[in-house]
Amino acid sequence: MSKRIVIALGGNALGNNPEEQLLAVKSTAKPIVDLIEEGNEVIICHGNGPQVGMINLAMEEASKSNAIIPEIPFPECNAMSQGYIGYHLQNALREELIKRDIKKPVATVITQVIVDKNDTAFQNPTKPIGAFYTKEEAEILEKEKSYVVVEDAGRGYRRVVPSPLPIRIVEEDIIKTLTKASHIVIAVGGGGIPVIEEENSLIGVSAVIDKDFASEKLAEVVEADYLIILTAVEKVALNYGKENEKFLDTISIYEVKQYIKEGHFARGSMLPKVEAAIKFAESKEGRKALITSLEKAKEGIEGKTGTLIV
């Protein structure tokens, strides 16, 4: 039976530079179009951590070394990352749809998401963006650019920026209208451009919303049946990476909450996915959240793999 599915694409679906991204989105498009071919309605959301960091750094360096290049504020970098990723993704999907003779238009909606200006996240940056650095490089960046740089789960050092929670998707009606018209929509890219509401204006802020939480919000708004979070692992694990690692199949909200308390999910990587999955499964009877890898998306939705939270 056909389902309405919000897909949240993780970093490995996109690559680290334009060349890699063009290649990555080609393979990303295939499992997504598999789901569309089977009659499902699909809405796509994606991350932007590496990309927005790269754009922001490039803009800073360019304006520093060339007087005619203006300073580009962080919210504009967020918007650029949505356009850059959406452009590649929508073309890859378009190509794959044409190959299979499926006539559906694809559109990227530049999406803003309202956040609370008093969100405590603004005082405590946690969202890793951009490239990985060595300890020495990190120290130079902290000194010269006043970046906040932290160690990222044993993988190196990364700049972190505030990550407020999403409150409301500004363009939600447009997304719903396009979805109802059977168009394929890419929206809330990079978690959306965070904005605060001031009377009639929306003011962009320097932050990056977690795309897992923003995708969850999107899934509720479009009344999706499924939220599928695609990442690098096929299943969520207990004791991840340890000798007694155990992969999870179908689990209840109650069980996952217990596992969170026991500290099984890494902050900044698996924890937001699991929390977003719980929030969606809790939002209405029958809603399900699946965490699996891009390659296993089709089997996951067929109930053959992945971690399903119900």
Ligand SMILES: Nc1ncnc2c1ncn2[C@@H]1O[C@H](COP(=O)(O)OP(=O)(O)O)[C@@H](O)[C@H]1O
């Ligand atoms: N308990 C866990 N089970 C599975 N993976 C985990 C767990 N804890 C941490 N991880 C790590 O989290 C990663 C997913 O987070 P991340 O790389 O930030 O996601 P994204 O795909 O959104 O970029 C997995 O690839 C895995 O390395």
Ligand SMILES: NC(=O)OP(=O)(O)O
């Ligand atoms: N915005 C966001 O969550 O990006 P990543 O998934 O790349 O961290």
